[in-house]
Amino acid sequence: MSAAMIWVVSPNSEVCNGLGFLDGRLKNVGRNRRVVRRVVANPSGNLAISSEQLVYDVVLKQAALVKEQMRSREDVEVKPDVVLPGTLGLLNEAYDRCGEVCAEYAKTFYLGTLLMTPERRKAIWAIYVWCRRTDELVDGPNASHITPKALDRWESRLEDLFNGRPFDMLDGALSDTVSKFPVDIQPFKDMIDGMRMDLKKSRYENFDELYLYCYYVAGTVGLMSVPIMGIAPESNVPTESVYNAALALGIANQLTNILRDVGEDARRGRVYLPQDELAQAGLSDEDIFAMKVTDKWRFFMKKQIKRARTFFDQAEEGVTQLSSASRWPVWASLLLYRQILDEIEANDYNNFTKRAYVSKQKKIVALPIAYAKSLVPPSSRKLASN
Numbered sequence: 001m002s003a004a005m006i007w008v009v010s011p012n013s014e015v016c017n018g019l020g021f022l023d024g025r026l027k028n029v030g031r032n033r034r035v036v037r038r039v040v041a042n043p044s045g046n047l048a049i050s051s052e053q054l055v056y057d058v059v060l061k062q063a064a065l066v067k068e069q070m071r072s073r074e075d076v077e078v079k080p081d082v083v084l085p086g087t088l089g090l091l092n093e094a095y096d097r098c099g100e101v102c103a104e105y106a107k108t109f110y111l112g113t114l115l116m117t118p119e120r121r122k123a124i125w126a127i128y129v130w131c132r133r134t135d136e137l138v139d140g141p142n143a144s145h146i147t148p149k150a151l152d153r154w155e156s157r158l159e160d161l162f163n164g165r166p167f168d169m170l171d172g173a174l175s176d177t178v179s180k181f182p183v184d185i186q187p188f189k190d191m192i193d194g195m196r197m198d199l200k201k202s203r204y205e206n207f208d209e210l211y212l213y214c215y216y217v218a219g220t221v222g223l224m225s226v227p228i229m230g231i232a233p234e235s236n237v238p239t240e241s242v243y244n245a246a247l248a249l250g251i252a253n254q255l256t257n258i259l260r261d262v263g264e265d266a267r268r269g270r271v272y273l274p275q276d277e278l279a280q281a282g283l284s285d286e287d288i289f290a291m292k293v294t295d296k297w298r299f300f301m302k303k304q305i306k307r308a309r310t311f312f313d314q315a316e317e318g319v320t321q322l323s324s325a326s327r328w329p330v331w332a333s334l335l336l337y338r339q340i341l342d343e344i345e346a347n348d349y350n351n352f353t354k355r356a357y358v359s360k361q362k363k364i365v366a367l368p369i370a371y372a373k374s375l376v377p378p379s380s381r382k383l384a385s386n
């Protein structure tokens with residue numbers, strides 16, 4: 001089913017010239033924001049709101065939920081521990097285990113977390129582990145046994161831990177985190193929806209469909225992270241624009257992941273690239289399974305990389321608005337992840353049989369650059385929102 005995008009423009013809105021390649025970019029600013037509602041028309045003539053608009057509605061809700069708690073002071077309000085005798089050791093053990101898992105599976109993120117304050121670091125580890133376990137359900141060794149029912153059970157476990165009834169030790173760490181930071185359950189539920197989608201779907205007709213998938217599995221991580229990272233008290237941009245930037249960082253990371261893993265995914269019969277854009281470039285699934293780097297492929301990849309970079313650019317604007325202690329790790333992870341795109345270029349776009357990775361040396365070089373960037377305080381410049 002090929003979907004055509006059209007614009008529905010509210011009376012005081014700006015008209016954008018067609019969709020263009022960079023349609024994923026969110027537009028315009030703060031208080032004088034002019035609303036452009038995007039609508040997708042399917043071949044049967046039914047109109048639906050675009051993924052970008054649906055996701056922006058979530059962003060607005062998340063921003064509204066935490067606005068008050070986070071604006072009042074630089075450090076997010078960390079509630080004191082209320083611990084039953086004997087459980088503190090267990091909780092510390094749970095957080096330590098989360099740190100170990102993060103170090104084992106995601107060296108780059110782990111490096112970023114080491115630059116955080118201890119409270120935030122532990123919270124991010126707990127979130128990381130929950131995300132990793134969620135992804136493992138559909139990508140791990142038992143993935144072939146995972147049914148929608150199993151995901152329903154995982155979701156009720158999530159609800160339990162948000163209600164202070166964790167199922168196991170690792171859930172216990174997250175349960176503690178969500179009791180201390182103003183984290184909402186919605187992005188977590190949405191990530192589970194992303195896994196439901198992954199179970200059902202192995203092709204994406206257009207960027208609108210892919211965008212929704214990227215929100216579910218990665219944009220959600222940005223939304224989960226902002227309440228932990230905190231917004232700088234001197235920031236005077238709308239909270240939703242910071243959330244929007246966090247969402248953009250998640251989308252950028254996931255698009256980068258997809259571009260890095262084309263070969264690996266193809267070997268599992270999966271193509272996370274917009275089918276309509278492949279066709280426009282004169283390519284098909286068969287070309288991907290053939291795993292040959294041709295000029296058509298290079299041309300296609302250049303455009304995909306350009307789009308991913310646009311999301312990184314959008315995220316950059318938001319990092320500066322985060323609380324000072326959180327800017328360094330987020331800059332570090334942004335710079336390091338974005339370099340994977342440079343490595344794909346350096347590999348002459350062979351993402352079929354060569355894995356793009358950032359060397360240890362380049363990682364080390366990125367750290368002081370990230371630090372220098374983190375010293376820049378929030379400016380009063382308005383950020384892009386929808």
Ligand SMILES: CC(C)=CCC/C(C)=C/CC/C(C)=C/CC/C(C)=C/[C@@H]1[C@@H](COP(=O)(O)OP(=O)(O)O)[C@]1(C)CC/C=C(\C)CC/C=C(\C)CCC=C(C)C
Pocket residue numbers: 109112113124127128131132135139217218219221222223225226229242243245246247249250253254257258261315316318319322329330333
């Ligand atoms: C204002 C502003 C810019 C704020 C910053 C907000 C912020 C910290 C955003 C972080 C965004 C982020 C790290 C997104 C993760 C995207 C990602 C890698 C998703 C992966 C999905 C599935 O992909 P796939 O199956 O194709 O990949 P694999 O081959 O399996 O790797 C995920 C695997 C989903 C699960 C996500 C995670 C496990 C990562 C969670 C990461 C954190 C909680 C750490 C965030 C911390 C820092 C320091 C950036």
Ligand SMILES: [Mn+2]
Pocket residue numbers: 135136139
């Ligand atoms: Mn995965």
